[in-house]
Amino acid sequence: xxxxxxxxxxxxxxxxxxxxxxxxxxxxxxxxxxxxxxxxxxxxxxxxxxxxxxxxxxxxxxxxxxxxxxxxxxxxxxxxxxxxxxxxxxxxxxxxxxxxxxxxxxxxxxxxxxxxxxxxxxxxxxxxxxxxxxxxxxxxxxxxxxxxxxxxxxxxxxxxxxxxxxxxxxxxxxxxxxxxxxxxxxxxxxxxxx
Amino acid sequence: xxxxxxxxxxxxxxxxxxxxxxxxxxxxxxxxxxxxxxxxxxxxxxxxxxxxxxxxxxxxxxxxxxxxxxxxxxxxxxxxxxxxxxxxxxxxxxxxxxxxxxxxxxxxxxxxxxxxxxxxxxxxxxxxxxxxxxxxxx
Numbered sequence: 432x433x434x435x436x437x438x439x440x441x442x443x444x445x446x447x448x449x450x451x452x453x454x455x456x457x458x459x460x461x462x463x464x465x466x467x468x469x470x471x472x473x474x475x476x477x478x479x480x481x482x483x484x485x486x487x488x489x490x491x492x493x494x495x496x497x498x499x500x501x502x503x504x505x506x507x508x509x510x511x512x513x514x515x516x517x518x519x520x521x522x523x524x525x526x527x528x529x530x531x532x533x534x535x536x537x538x539x540x541x542x543x544x545x546x547x548x549x550x551x552x553x554x555x556x557x558x559x560x561x562x563x564x565x566x567x568x569x570x571x572x573x574x575x576x577x578x579x580x581x582x583x584x585x586x587x588x589x590x591x592x593x594x595x596x597x598x599x600x601x602x603x604x605x606x607x608x609x610x611x612x613x614x615x616x617x618x619x620x621x622x623x624x625x
Numbered sequence: 626x627x628x629x630x631x632x633x634x635x636x637x638x639x640x641x642x643x644x645x646x647x648x649x650x651x652x653x654x655x656x657x658x659x660x661x662x663x664x665x666x667x668x669x670x671x672x673x674x675x676x677x678x679x680x681x682x683x684x685x686x687x688x689x690x691x692x693x694x695x696x697x698x699x700x701x702x703x704x705x706x707x708x709x710x711x712x713x714x715x716x717x718x719x720x721x722x723x724x725x726x727x728x729x730x731x732x733x734x735x736x737x738x739x740x741x742x743x744x745x746x747x748x749x750x751x752x753x754x755x756x757x758x759x760x761x762x763x
Contacts (some may be wrong), residue, residue: 535754536679538710540702545714549698562755563681575681582680586711607677608711 470611474543474589481587482517482527486551492532495557495576499530502577503584506623513588521550528553528587534561537579542609543589553583578623585624593622659726660717663696668733668740669747676758677708688749688756694733694740703735707754 485496496518503515521529531551539546539553546552557576559567566575591611619625672691678684689706696702701720703713717724725734731742750756 536707536710538712540697540712541700541714542711551697561753563679563685564755565681565683565685579680583710591711607705607709609713 470589470613470615471542471591471609472589472611472613474541474545476544476547476588479512480514480516482525483515484517484519484521484525484527484529486521486529486531488520489532492557495532498573498576499555499580502580506581507584507588515584524548528584530555532557534558536562537583539583539586542586542591546587553587555580555583581623590624593619593624660696660699662730663717663726664699665695665697666730666742667693667695667746668742669693670738670740671747675706677706679708679755680710686758687754688758690747690749692738692740693747694735701735707749
């Protein structure tokens with residue numbers, strides 16, 4: 432009986448040694464090869480439900496607001512467990528992504544969860560009279576609003592510009608905005624974050 | 626005698642600790658005050674022939690400033706060119722000595738770059754900020 436106990440103990444020690452060397456080897460590997468990811472790790476939301484609200488509920492833009500919401504459903508929500516919730520008017524203390532509408536270059540003021548509760552944290556253009564007027568043409572407007580919304584919500588989730596990646600070809604345009612620090616997928620020429 | 630020395634040392638250490646705490650809180654107050662003063666203000670550095678590619682389908686080349694910095698909600702937003710849609714976002718308490726502000730708040734120096742306040746907002750062409758290079762060439 433004592434022999435069996437000793438043998439089991441030695442097996443357990445042997446297993447721990449092998450397991451430890453496996454972990455050490457895996458850690459060594461990951462420090463040699465960059466992870467194939469690209470986002471800003473510190474700005475990842477801690478929840479799968481992210482509240483969204485509009486700084487102004489202008490009735491003239493009801494349709495455009497629906498386009499934006501639907502664009503996020505058909506893209507980010509369709510391909511993840513993430514859900515954008517709320518979509519009503521912002522209160523002074525509203526958390527989550529706060530969207531303003533203005534005829535300037537669409538943008539976010541931070542990446543990912545750094546936007547949480549940031550007043551006018553995301554700005555979208557619905558009229559395109561002063562910015563990218565080509566998007567103001569009736570046959571282009573919906574497509575522009577949806578495409579831009581998907582891109583800006585990508586930033587709101589913590590994704591940086593794809594062209595900022597170290598492995599992006601130089602011809603893909605100049606790097607702009609905050610860099611990520613985590614590579615998630617291989618470089619994607621057709622990324623919505625280009 | 627020994628206990629007196631110990632007491633003196635303890636009191637000195639306590640005073641040093643307290644002065645550090647007071648200094649830190651004064652600094653925080655100053656930084657928070659500056660943040661409130663600068664809130665909503667934008668500063669730009671213009672430059673000749675600076676352009677960037679807009680994030681539209683045609684990747685239109687438009688005129689740009691060299692850099693823009695704005696202050697919102699106690700944060701410093703470093704935009705770079707006009708085409709950028711996701712600025713570097715830094716807490717004002719963390720920029721430290723890389724940010725200098727003139728007494729009249731009209732000039733800031735950030736990482737050795739001099740940016741000027743523009744009251745009516747920066748303009749790059751008659752229309753405002755959408756200035757395709759092809760259209761504004763003389």
